[in-house]
Amino acid sequence: QREEDDDDDDRLLFPWEDEQTLIAELSHDGRVELDDDENTLKLIDSLEHSFTRHSNILVDDIAQTLVPAVRRVKEAHHVLNTRVDDDFGKGLWEFHEACKKMELATLRDAEEVNEEYQAAQVRIADIMGKLEDAYARRDQLWVDFEVKLN
Structure with a gap:
């Protein structure tokens, strides 16, 4: 009985009758893939x-x-x-060096102006805060004055 069950299992696992159907099954319906x-x-x-x-x-x-x-x-x-003679070349070189120095000075000046501008913005914000506080105190004094007057 047991040998017959094993033979049935083999038939279920290997239903191919010849090698060509086995190859066809393994190669996805007859298509051989690279x-x-x-x-x-x-x-x-x-x-x-x-x-x-x-x-x-x-x-x-x-x-x-x-x-x-x-x-x-x-x-x-x-x-x-x-x-181009040597004197002309030296003149161009000196001009180039002077331009580089001028550029550095201009960049430093621009940086200083930017720093001063930023500091002025901070001071303006501080002054505006103080001004708003002064307006609030003035308004409160006016209200207090009207209360005492009446």
């Missing part, structure tokens, strides 16, 4: 063209940006080497 590595490789291969195209676009963009800049720098160096 394993993860193959899917990943196919995905990578499909992205290659897009990455190559984008890379070429970026290289062209960099070339269009940098080549004119490099050309302009070379021209500037050539002009500096051929047309």
